[in-house]
Amino acid sequence: MPTPETPRHIYALVPVQEELAASDYAPMEQARLLADRCNGHAAALLIGNTPEPAIQRAEALGMDAVWVCATAPGARPLEPRQLAAAYAALLRAPDAPPHDGSSVFFAAAGRAGEEIAARLAALLAGKAMGRCESWDIDATGILHAHRMAFGGRLQIDMECREGPFLAVVHSAGSTVPAVRDRSPIAMHQCRAPESLPPAYPTAYTDRNETHASLDGARLVVSGGRGIGDAQGFEALYGLAERLGGAVGASLPAIDAGWAPVARQVGQSGKYVSPEIYLAVGISGTPQHLAGIAPHVRLIAINRDDEAEIFKHAQIGIVADWKEFLPALARALDA
Known part of the structure; x- marks a missing residue:
């Protein structure tokens, strides 16, 4: 010592x-x-x-x-x-x-x-x-x-x-x-080292989607089972674009096919460290929360007032996302 x-x-x-x-x-x-x-x-x-x-x-x-x-x-x-x-x-x-x-x-x-x-x-x-x-x-x-x-x-x-x-x-x-x-x-x-291991050979392919990547995102809008369907995720993409953020998803939403695997956040998915994490229709299991940095300001929207996610959120909103998100979008546009 x-x-x-x-x-x-x-x-x-x-x-x-x-x-x-x-x-x-x-x-x-x-x-x-x-x-x-x-x-x-x-x-x-x-x-x-x-x-x-x-x-x-x-x-x-x-x-x-x-x-x-x-x-x-x-x-x-x-x-x-x-x-x-x-x-x-x-x-x-x-x-x-x-x-x-x-x-x-x-x-x-x-x-x-x-x-x-x-x-x-x-x-x-x-x-x-x-x-x-x-x-x-x-x-x-x-x-x-x-x-x-x-x-x-x-x-x-x-x-x-x-x-x-x-x-x-x-x-x-x-x-x-x-x-x-x-x-x-x-x-x-x-002085920079004179010799380093060679770079790996790389080949670039076009991304399958045009939405912002989760990697390095400062704001993440993430959806869970409570979103209900793939069409609901289109609303999340629209909100994320307004806010300059990226879309994430919980494992149940990925398993349902509503979002690609690359957007999974959690123990078996990606680890994210944004400034704000907006969790929509996410129950708040330990496996999902393990993918979110501890310092992140978490905002939860869920119609179940007993959802576990509210115990970890700085701001909790008990509401149906189908009513709340359009109102939020209108406020942002105004």
Whole structure:
């Protein structure tokens, strides 16, 4: 464990590209929060060709240091396995960011972040912690990570004794750290690795639908069994388009054929981390809720006032969606 003379180093792994969603900054938010709790050192490791927005976010969060590894302008974004190799090279360089067996590395929750964290754990002979929800420090100074399993019905408590530790995290949401007076951020420029694993050969095919993708959506309008039929989902697509969001669906709606499998949210579907999740006609099973990030503001519309979903919603509306959604659409158009 680190001593007061050797503070724990908490690193945010942030691949930078032209457009970053709010969830992409989650590692920096969580690194700053954890470093404050353990009197540690929070830094961001940025790899990509457009680091400026991420640098500004790091400054706003009061990160202690930023390490920038800039790739060639206009270069194709690196794939997760290439990013893992690039981070490993950065951490093995003679002038590498200081790290040891107590260091913690955060990546953003999602398929890419989870692959980066797992691959980097293997390259550093570290511990892959998976998707962690919260962190504690006990009286002896040992760091504990908490993650959910079995659709949120079980919490796993992991002791972080000998690492380094690599985890994926969600946005801190309303607990994003407030900027306090800190020393100026330390900037470090690094050379991009000369050799990386080759990119996988890819072929592009046209999407089968024109509606916005769930991946990275900041607002999700999701329908469940209570929608009733595929025609009902057309109303959800229309509302999502008005709101600049994407449509999701619960497993019963997918099984009924009302929406494609790519739109399933839940334990056996996609994990989403929007700012707002509008659940329409969804009962609120643990398996479905396991696919929604904990910090998301959940708005539920259901005609059953005893539906489980209302126990997890910030706003609950007891109504028939066939009456409520058209009224909402008219209000939005006005």
